[in-house]
Amino acid sequence: MVLSPxxxxxxxxxxxxxxxxxxxxxxxTEQFDAWWTxxxxxxxxxxRKAPLEELDGWLTxxxxxxxxxxxxxxxxxxxxxxxVAGGPVQRWSQPIINQPEVGLLGILIKDFGGILHCLMxxxxxxxxxxxxxxxxxxxxxxxxxxxxxxxKAVPYLEYFRDRGRTRRVLADVRQSEQGAWFHxxxxxxxxxxxxxxxxxxxxxxxxxxxxxxxxxxxxxxxxMDARTVLSCLPLSGDGVxxxxxxxxxxxxxxxxxxxxxxxxxxxxxxxxxTEIRTTTDVGVERVPLNGLVPWSREAGEIAHPSGRFFRxxxxxxxxxxxxxxxxxxxxxEPIGTGLVAFLVKRxxxxxxxxxxxxxxxxYLDIVELAPTVQCTPENYDVLPSAARPEFLDEVLRASAxxxxxxxxxxxxxxxxxxxxxxxxxxxxxxxxxxxxxPRHRWMTMSQITGLLRHSHYVNIQAxxxxxxxxxxxxxxxxx
Amino acid sequence: MVLSPxxxxxxxxxxxxxxxxxxxxxxxTEQFDAWWTxxxxxxxxxxRKAPLEELDGWLTxxxxxxxxxxxxxxxxxxxxxxxVAGGPVQRWSQPIINQPEVGLLGILIKDFGGILHCLMxxxxxxxxxxxxxxxxxxxxxxxxxxxxxxxKAVPYLEYFRDRGRTRRVLADVRQSEQGAWFHxxxxxxxxxxxxxxxxxxxxxxxxxxxxxxxxxxxxxxxxMDARTVLSCLPLSGDGVxxxxxxxxxxxxxxxxxxxxxxxxxxxxxxxxxTEIRTTTDVGVERVPLNGLVPWSREAGEIAHPSGRFFRxxxxxxxxxxxxxxxxxxxxxEPIGTGLVAFLVKRxxxxxxxxxxxxxxxxYLDIVELAPTVQCTPENYDVLPSAARPEFLDEVLRASAxxxxxxxxxxxxxxxxxxxxxxxxxxxxxxxxxxxxxPRHRWMTMSQITGLLRHSHYVNIQAxxxxxxxxxxxxxxxxx
Numbered sequence: 001m002v003l004s005p006x007x008x009x010x011x012x013x014x015x016x017x018x019x020x021x022x023x024x025x026x027x028x029t030e031q032f033d034a035w036w037t038x039x040x041x042x043x044x045x046x047x048r049k050a051p052l053e054e055l056d057g058w059l060t061x062x063x064x065x066x067x068x069x070x071x072x073x074x075x076x077x078x079x080x081x082x083x084v085a086g087g088p089v090q091r092w093s094q095p096i097i098n099q100p101e102v103g104l105l106g107i108l109i110k111d112f113g114g115i116l117h118c119l120m121x122x123x124x125x126x127x128x129x130x131x132x133x134x135x136x137x138x139x140x141x142x143x144x145x146x147x148x149x150x151x152k153a154v155p156y157l158e159y160f161r162d163r164g165r166t167r168r169v170l171a172d173v174r175q176s177e178q179g180a181w182f183h184x185x186x187x188x189x190x191x192x193x194x195x196x197x198x199x200x201x202x203x204x205x206x207x208x209x210x211x212x213x214x215x216x217x218x219x220x221x222x223x224m225d226a227r228t229v230l231s232c233l234p235l236s237g238d239g240v241x242x243x244x245x246x247x248x249x250x251x252x253x254x255x256x257x258x259x260x261x262x263x264x265x266x267x268x269x270x271x272x273x274t275e276i277r278t279t280t281d282v283g284v285e286r287v288p289l290n291g292l293v294p295w296s297r298e299a300g301e302i303a304h305p306s307g308r309f310f311r312x313x314x315x316x317x318x319x320x321x322x323x324x325x326x327x328x329x330x331x332x333e334p335i336g337t338g339l340v341a342f343l344v345k346r347x348x349x350x351x352x353x354x355x356x357x358x359x360x361x362x363y364l365d366i367v368e369l370a371p372t373v374q375c376t377p378e379n380y381d382v383l384p385s386a387a388r389p390e391f392l393d394e395v396l397r398a399s400a401x402x403x404x405x406x407x408x409x410x411x412x413x414x415x416x417x418x419x420x421x422x423x424x425x426x427x428x429x430x431x432x433x434x435x436x437x438p439r440h441r442w443m444t445m446s447q448i449t450g451l452l453r454h455s456h457y458v459n460i461q462a463x464x465x466x467x468x469x470x471x472x473x474x475x476x477x478x479x
Numbered sequence: 480m481v482l483s484p485x486x487x488x489x490x491x492x493x494x495x496x497x498x499x500x501x502x503x504x505x506x507x508t509e510q511f512d513a514w515w516t517x518x519x520x521x522x523x524x525x526x527r528k529a530p531l532e533e534l535d536g537w538l539t540x541x542x543x544x545x546x547x548x549x550x551x552x553x554x555x556x557x558x559x560x561x562x563v564a565g566g567p568v569q570r571w572s573q574p575i576i577n578q579p580e581v582g583l584l585g586i587l588i589k590d591f592g593g594i595l596h597c598l599m600x601x602x603x604x605x606x607x608x609x610x611x612x613x614x615x616x617x618x619x620x621x622x623x624x625x626x627x628x629x630x631k632a633v634p635y636l637e638y639f640r641d642r643g644r645t646r647r648v649l650a651d652v653r654q655s656e657q658g659a660w661f662h663x664x665x666x667x668x669x670x671x672x673x674x675x676x677x678x679x680x681x682x683x684x685x686x687x688x689x690x691x692x693x694x695x696x697x698x699x700x701x702x703m704d705a706r707t708v709l710s711c712l713p714l715s716g717d718g719v720x721x722x723x724x725x726x727x728x729x730x731x732x733x734x735x736x737x738x739x740x741x742x743x744x745x746x747x748x749x750x751x752x753t754e755i756r757t758t759t760d761v762g763v764e765r766v767p768l769n770g771l772v773p774w775s776r777e778a779g780e781i782a783h784p785s786g787r788f789f790r791x792x793x794x795x796x797x798x799x800x801x802x803x804x805x806x807x808x809x810x811x812e813p814i815g816t817g818l819v820a821f822l823v824k825r826x827x828x829x830x831x832x833x834x835x836x837x838x839x840x841x842y843l844d845i846v847e848l849a850p851t852v853q854c855t856p857e858n859y860d861v862l863p864s865a866a867r868p869e870f871l872d873e874v875l876r877a878s879a880x881x882x883x884x885x886x887x888x889x890x891x892x893x894x895x896x897x898x899x900x901x902x903x904x905x906x907x908x909x910x911x912x913x914x915x916x917p918r919h920r921w922m923t924m925s926q927i928t929g930l931l932r933h934s935h936y937v938n939i940q941a942x943x944x945x946x947x948x949x950x951x952x953x954x955x956x957x958x
Contacts, residue, residue, distance in 0.1 A: 003740040003827050004747075006925070102757050163754070172750040174757065188757050234746075261482040267713075268483075270932060271651040275642070278581050278653065278667050348482050364843075365934075446485070453749060454933050455844075 011170060012236035015209060018116040019235065022210035022474050025115045035205050039122035043132040043203070045319040051300020052314045055328040065290030065297075067312070067330050073143050075099035075415070077302075077312055077330050079292040080183065082361040085281035088387035093292050095302055095312050096362060097332065097415055098183045101142040102174060105225045106160040108137040109170065109193040110206070117206040119156065119198065120226065125413030126317040127331055129420060133223040133410065134215060137204070141414075155201055160190055168193040171232040174455045175463065176368060178411065179360025181310070181332050183286065186364070186455070187225075189232045209233065213471030219408045220420070224464065227409070231463035232452050235470055237445075246349055248404065248427070252472055255351035258446025263347055266447055273457070276357045276439065277367050284361050306382045310334040313417060331417040336378045337408065338421035340461045341395040342469065343372040343428045344404065345442065352442035353469070354391070354432060358459065368459040369451070372440065390437065398426040405468050411460075421461065423468055445469065490649060491715035494688060497595040498714065501689035501953050504594045514684050518601035522611040522682070524798040530779020531793045534807040544769030544776075546791070546809050552622050554578035554894070556781075556791055556809050558771040559662065561840040564760035567866035572771050574781055574791050575841060576811065576894055577662045580621040581653060584704045585639040587616040588649065588672040589685070596685040598635065598677065599705065604892030605796040606810055608899060612702040612889065613694060616683070620893075634680055639669055647672040650711040653934045654942065655847060657890065658839025660789070660811050662765065665843070665934070666704075668711045688712065692950030698887045699899070703943065706888070710942035711931050714949055716924075725828055727883065727906070731951055734830035737925025742826055745926055752936070755836045755918065756845050763840050785861045789813040792896060810896040815857045816887065817900035819940045820874040821948065822851040822907045823883065824921065831921035832948070833870070833911060837938065847938040848930070851919065869916065877905040884947050890939075900940065902947055924948065 023029065053060070057070055067077040080096040108119040123135035140154045145161075159165065170191040177185045200206070207215075212230065216222050237256030244250070254260045264272075289297075294305050302312035311333045318326050343354040358370035375389045377396075405425035410418070432440055448466060451457035458466070502508065532539070536549055546556040559575040587598040602614035619633045624640075638644065649670040656664045679685070686694075691709065695701050716735030723729070733739045743751075768776075773784050781791035790812045797805050822833040837849035854868045856875075884904035889897070911919055927945060930936035937945070 003742060003829060004744045006737050006740040006744075009744075169746065169750040171746075172753045174753060188753060190753075258485050261485040263482060265483045265485075265488070267648065267650075267932075271648040274651045274653060274667060274669075350482060453746075 011168075012234055012238040014111075014116050015233055015235050016238060016473075017114070018209040019213060019470065020210055020474050021115045021208040022214050024208055024211050026112045026117055026206040027211070029211075032205065032207065032211065036122065039203060040132050043122055043124040043320065045124045045126065045131060045317060047126045048316045050314040050316040050328055052297070052302070052312065052330060053300055055314045055330060057328065058330060064288035066288060074141070077289060078183070079287040079289040080361055081285045081287050083283035084359055087359065088384055093287070093295065094309070094361070095289060095292065095295060096183045097181055097185070098286070099141075099185050099415075103141040103187045104138055104145065104157075104160060104190065105136050105187050105229050106138040106156075106190040106192060107226075107229045108156055108159050108198065109191060110198055111193075111195070112206065115208055116193070117208055118212055119204055120207050120212060121204045123223065124319055125223075126315050126329070127410070127413035127415065127417045127419065128220070128223070129410055129418045130220050133413070134212070134221055134226055135223045136226045136229045139225045155204075159192055159194060159198075166195065170234055171453070173232060173453060175228060175232075175458075175460070176363055176456055177460050178416075179362035179368070179459065181362070181416065183362045184364050185362065187228070189229045191229060191232060210474050213467070213474060216409075216468050216471050217405065217407050220410050222409070223413065224409070224411050224460065227464040227467045228460055230470070231458075231466040233470070235449065235473075237473070246346070248346070248351070249472065249475065251346045251349055251351040252445070252469065254349055255445040256449070256470075256473070258444060258450075260350045262350060262444040262447060263352060263442045266450065269441060269443060269447060272441055273357065273367070273369070277365065280359060280366055282359055282361070282366050308335055308379050308382050315417060331415060332419070333417035334376065334419045336376045338376045338419075339373060339392075339395065339424070340371050340421045340465065341373045341424035341426055342462075342465045343391060343394060343426055343430065344469070345428055345430070347442070350444060352444060353448065354440055355443050355448070355462065357439045357441075360459070363456070365456045369448075369457055369462055370459045371462050371465055374461050390440070394428060394430060395424060395426055398424070402427045404472060407468070409464065423465060425465065425469055425472070490647075491713055491717040493590075493595055494712055494714055495717060495952075496593070497688040498692060498949065499689055499953050500594045500687040501693050503687055503690050505591045505596055505685040506690070508690075511684065511686065511690065515601065518682060519611050522601055522603040522799065524603045524605060524610060524796060526605045527795045529793040529795040529807055531776070531781070531791065531809060532779055534793045534809060536807065537793075537809060543767035545767060553620075556768060557662070558766040558768040559840055560764045560766050562762035563838055566838065567863055572766070572774065573788070573840070574768060574771065574774060575662045576660055576664070577765070578620075578664050582620040582666045583617055583624065583636075583639060583669065584615050584666050584708050585617040585635075585669040585671060586705075586708045587635055587638050587677065588670060589677055590672075590674070591685065594687055595672070596687055597691055598683055599686050599691060600683045602702065603798055604702075605794050605808070606889070606892035606894065606896045606898065607699070607702070608889055608897045609699050612892070613691070613700055613705055614702045615705045615708045618704045634683075638671055638673060645674065649713055650932070652711060652932060654707060654711075654937070654939070655842055655935055656939050657895075658841035658847070658938065660841070660895065662841045663843050664841065666707070668708045670708060670711060689953050692946070692953060695888075695947050695950050696884065696886050699889050701888070702892065703888070703890050703939065706943040706946045707939055709949070710937075710945040712949070714928065714952075716952075725825070727825070727830070728951065728954065730825045730828055730830040731924070731948065733828055734924040735928070735949075735952070737923060737929075739829050741829060741923040741926060742831060742921045745929065748920060748922060748926060751920055752836065752846070752848070759838060759845055761838055761840070761845050787814055787858050787861050794896060810894060811898070812896035813855065813898045815855045817855045817898075818852060818871075818874065818903070819850050819900045819944065820852045820903040820905055821941075821944045822870060822873060822905055822909065823948070824907055824909070826921070829923055831923060832927065833919055834922050834927070834941065836918045836920075839938070842935070844935045848927075848936055848941055849938045850941050850944055853940050869919070873907060873909060874903060874905055877903070881906045883951060886947070888943065902944060904944065904948055904951070
């Protein structure tokens with residue numbers, strides 16, 4: 001037979017074993033702690049705000065006012081005019097980052113002692129609130145790996161780019177990033193398993209999936225790029241099942257396994273997404289940053305007169321670690337800490353997640369599935385009350401017993417300055433009838449994982465929460 | 480239990496029964512013939528060429544030269560500049576149709592006597608080579624159903640638009656159309672089953688899937704919109720299996736069923752698509768039609784100096800049937816009959832289709848999976864020899880015994896004037912090693928059907944061939 005089997009391979013079971021190996025195999029928890037302490041000391045970066053006018057290498061285009069790199073590469077900050085027919089805010093203007101190239105986010109995986117390990121790195125980025133964070137093996141813009149910035153070669157890139165190499169590709173899919181701040185930005189999320197020996201470089205560490213999962217619960221530790229790649233792991237629940245219980249973890253396992261069905265079939269979910277994407281009228285036009293009402297550029301920053309939403313700021317970076325020494329760049333600095341939450345619910349022994357079909361102006365395809373709630377609560381002080389997100393109160397009022405996961409995690413530190421969200425998994429028994437909430441649907445983890453094989457279905461914040469929810473597969477918890 | 484089952488529903492089996500019911504149930508072959516003869520007589524249209532300058536309701540924009548409707552609705556003809564790094568033709572300009580709205584193509588399905596039937600209509604369109612063709616139940620641009628053209632209401636539209644109605648949605652997905660002639664055009668392909676009584680209007684007819692399939696083999700009969708919707712039927716081969724044979728049909732059934740695996744896993748196919756989409760650099764810019772080198776506007780048409788590719792022409796339509804009486808419009812008139820072919824191959828008892836990852840400038844996502852060969856052979860007389868499609872000679876030289884299907888079918892008659900392609904399914908035993916042919920991959924029908932649940936994977940020509948290949952499920956053939 002030359003045919004490859006159609007059914008599940010052994011990969012989900014091997015991944016499940018790694019999910020459960022929270023104590024580590026190659027790297028013990030103590031060894032990780034020691035390594036991490038060393039990395040943080042070594043990877044210091046001094047980041048200072050700098051006026052947009054004084055950023056070396058960056059220009060304000062005379063006619064458009066757009067902020068561009070003198071090489072025309074990397075990215076630019078431009079204006080966007082948005083019109084959402086029937087939305088609570090029907091029309092607005094905003095600055096947005098335009099970075100059309102597709103970067104690579106890759107995790108290299110290898111079996112040690114029968115357990116799959118992820119090669120993770122300590123990476124400093126200027127927008128990180130606290131210096132180094134845990135990043136995927138490779139996190140490279142196309143400018144990085146074509147060496148526009150004349151930095152060093154990207155380590156381990158060859159495992160992802162050499163097609164001739166013997167390897168197993170566990171996931172490979174382009175996914176969107178923040179559609180509120182990025183115009184059509186996508187990165188390639190890739191997970192590759194190799195059997196050959198891999199040299200361990202300084203600043204890198206082999207961790208089981210379970211170890212990385214447990215680190216998700218630590219504030220500001222696992223970076224956004226690591227979280228999105230982790231969410232693409234083809235975890236099916238196969239190999240973690242603990243039996244017939246009605247406890248949270250058993251319900252989560254059944255949700256991942258998929259064979260138990262769900263409140264809606266996948267066909268119904270796809271029908272719902274197509275309906276919303278076809279009937280949502282969103283007009284998006286790229287416009288010059290000059291004269292973008294009501295934003296103003298003063299004191300070296302671009303800000304909204306309300307003081308809300310975000311600012312465009314400049315930073316001056318002096319890094320002491322593996323990265324290029326000194327550089328300056330514009331960044332987006334959000335105002336306030338965001339709130340990102342899944343409501344989850346056990347239905348007939350299967351955990352369901354309440355997904356929200358959300359419009360963001362930078363999406364390539366109008367609408368993506370977002371967390372139940374994704375917002376910065378303070379922004380609604382200056383917006384019409386109809387704009388207040390549904391289910392926000394359920395999340396804000398959740399009792400300690402309802403909260404299954406909570407951590408404050410940072411977004412991309414290469415473009416966003418100290419952008420932090422409180423990530424929450426909140427259990428509920430709320431009824432959410434589809435007719436009353438046409439833009440929300442209960443989905444199983446298996447359905448979400450199925451959509452994650454394809455581009456532009458599940459947004460970046462929801463992907464972070466998928467990784468967090470997967471991390472609960474290893475938590476002993478019989479409630 | 481409130482959960483819907485995750486596994487296959489009974490739908491594939493019920494569809495398979497309809498595929499095999501080639502003699503009809505509600506409508507016998509004789510009744511169909513009589514109905515169709517009547518429709519053709521009743522639905523006469525007189526279509527004459529008219530100079531672009533003399534089209535009632537259409538204007539040439541003074542500054543851009545673009546051809547637009549005076550209402551700003553419907554569609555426009557604009558210019559496009561295309562750059563494909565590393566392609567055999569790296570840079571070209573062309574006129575293109577811009578029609579950003581998403582139309583609806585829907586087939587209504589209903590069970591009669593235990594057999595599913597499709598409600599098909601006889602529809603005249605000005606570009607059809609021969610008047611009426613068999614069309615889906617609903618074929619409506621958004622302008623149609625919002626009544627911009629002030630025509631009559633679209634019959635049966637309510638079955639697709641009223642979400643409150645009791646119905647089963649068998650497929651609902653936005654799919655691209657010709658990326659060589661349309662900029663970012665997509666239509667919603669929807670298949671809805673109802674149980675309630677449906678009034679049969681003049682010009683409509685209930686046919687089994689098998690009957691429509693058999694009509695695909697008749698030249699210029701089943702229109703493109705019907706073919707693309709048919710390709711989205713969730714046929715799994717379940718219910719058509721004839722056993723263990725190595726004959727063509729048994730191999731096709733196994734290919735549809737999917738459980739027998741394939742030369743590549745679906746993960747490998749997705750990895751291949753992501754790799755190609757990430758590494759193919761295509762630059763597309765909408766430009767004014769004015770001064771689009773080397774195209775010229777003379778004698779009321781826009782043409783390429785080589786006389787090849789296509790022309791933009793005007794037509795004057797006087798329709799005698801159900802459509803609005805008289806109108807004029809611009810159309811694209813391709814030069815020459817195209818050739819569209821799948822090479823198919825039995826591998827370990829499973830039929831495989833050789834798909835081609837093809838760039839077309841109008842695609843929303845750079846590359847889609849196209850037939851093995853899709854071209855107009857005469858065009859290569861004026862193009863570099865490297866542009867000659869791979870596998871063209873295998874298709875042109877195929878013996879009668881290799882040809883499993885052949886018909887000349889027309890493309891969308893609402894925008895394209897007498898655009899016809901010779902559709903071929905050619906069996907081969909050619910070895911196509913992936914390293915030597917990086918843009919081609921053997922796929923099973925199950926893999927193609929799986930991708931057809933999602934947007935922008937399988938192009939319009941390949942979807943026509945998928946419908947044609949499905950039609951062979953009912954052909955007794957033991958070769």
